[in-house]
Amino acid sequence: MKPTDRRSFMKGSAAVAAGLTFPGWGARVARAQAKDPIKVGFLTPLTGAYAAEAADQQTGATLAVEEINARGGLLGRKVDLLVRDDQLKPGVGAQKAKELIESEKVQFMAGGFSAAVQMAVNEQTKKAKVIYVSTGQSNEITAMPDWSPYTFHEAINPFISAHAAGTWAANNLGKRFYVLAADYAYGHQLLDGFTRVAKATGGTMVGSANHPIGTGDYSAFFPRIQAAKPEVLVLANFGKDQLNSVKQAHSFGLKQQMKVFCPILLGTMRREGGPDIFEGVYGSTTFYWELAEKLPSARRFVDAYQKRFTRLPFDYAGYAYSGVRLMLEAAERAKSLEPDKVAAALGGHAYEHYKGKQWIRKCDHQSFQDVYIIRSRTAKEQRGESGIFDIVARVEASESLERSCKDLGHA
């Protein structure tokens, strides 16, 4: 082979290579932007004391994303769900949120359980102008100064919870409260709420104590609680902590001396703990699957969920399902992924995803929804593995249950 031949061969192949790559490359990038999946980041504490509810959240979010993909995706693009474990730690939540925003370039964020983790995630999404729907209880996330124009709160909060459920408990179970609360924002805010409710209903707060998240043994709290002689013991905790504290209160005979009330009475924990441990326990929730007997939207959700995961959905599966759907459908209505346009489509939006009417208050982005008072069924009353609660009362969704926009620092 002559040298010139080789040189021309090199030139030619380089040209061909360039011709193949560069124009094509540009086109591929353009196509990729239109066809690349839309990414939804989802943070939830897959390990630790709240793992059961986190697993439910993951399934709920998965269902919402699968439903939108089944009908052709969002704006013609597939939606990917990226689930990360926040380990119930604000630092980890912030770091994972940052990673999702910066490396994965997620367009949407949802999830968050602990009020503290939500605030950490909120700080990241606020800075990066990413739409975030939080699906756990928090008083601060809708209030100034932490409020973000891009953050929406699908779950109720401790203020609403205490106001709706606490008032019911005071009027129906007894007016002497003792609050045993998990030692973080959620527990503290519920204690404040129940203290307010006690005052408003003419009751008394006979005592309170905090326990760290993940406490294994609650027995040391009991003598003091028994000595205070409350009519209602409020267990302002969540996940495994709820199960362990109810179980130990049961084995120490506390339920013979007082009513036990769980502001978020969890189906996951009740199913795990069984009817005896929870016998006589009251609480509240924003969704219980037997609502399907009355509400068509609940029927559709429960059937779809059961078909996909072969079990029944509880409240936190519902929050995640509805929360993810909420922001994806807002982008659909806005016909855009621009955070400002999506946010505009969400403010004041009314919807019924799975449990009756809900709406987003424009000023603070809180979603208003019904609260149900439930009672654990006894072994005799229980229907199947998941027919575990009786709905004893419904507190209708109302903005009067929440602080006013002015109270929250919104103009």
Place this chain on the structure above:
Amino acid sequence: MTLDLLLTTLSAQLFTGLVLGTIYVLLALGLSLIFGLLTVVNFSHGSLYMLGAYLGFSVLSLTGNFWLALLAAPVMLAFLGLVVERSLIRPLYGRSIDDPLLLTFGLSLILIEAARLIWGKLGLTFDPPAALAGSVNLGFIYFPSYRLFVICVTAVVVIALALFLGRTDLGLIVRAGTRDPLMVRALGIDLNRVWLLVFGIGCGLAGLAGVLAAPMRGVYAEMGVTVIIESFVVVVVGGMGSLAGAVVAGLLMGEVVSLTTLVAPKMADIVVFIVMAVVLMVRPSGFFGEAGLME
């Protein structure tokens, strides 16, 4: 609060503290036994405790027999201990104290992840047997029968261990090995086998603590994480390597946590460390520890 009510509350509090203490005692005994003889700081002890609870759960769900589970969990853990000592710890004898510490720390992380893989991340519920499900009226408190049972089992284990170490030939060798391994070897005794055995017993005690705690506290992968730190504190307060120290300090810590919960619940988490700091200031080697063991 009237005096009468105060006394009732206080005695109830002391009694609940006793049960908290028994779990510390069982964990600290295993840690102290292993440290005393092998000078290995076994950081995987908390994970072995967790594994005891899980294995107990599996045996219970397979056979439906709680007593079998109670027996099988410590035996399986003791066996696991033998394997770990023989394959992982033994090559590290003669090295600095940090090496087995780091190894067992890594092992504990592996065991936690393994438990998540095998049994899931959700945690499991472990019911006490029907015979122990009720509660007993002690006059000042309704106390769950199961917790009384835990106190009895712990007492039996402590007495059995004391008899083993104090009255048997093998116990004599173990004690002698703690004092002066070189001399024991010079007498023609194979200490490797004794070390193996003691490591197994220590791990078995962790398994027993786990399966005993399971019906009270539930079963989850992270259950050993905080309890092991507190157990180390108990060992340090009682005196590294001292079994009497483990028992006394374990019960003391249970009571201290319980009484602090009564007065200032927020402090209950850190009070064990305050006690440790105070004890170490007054007695640097703990209640029953020998000076110089850690240097």
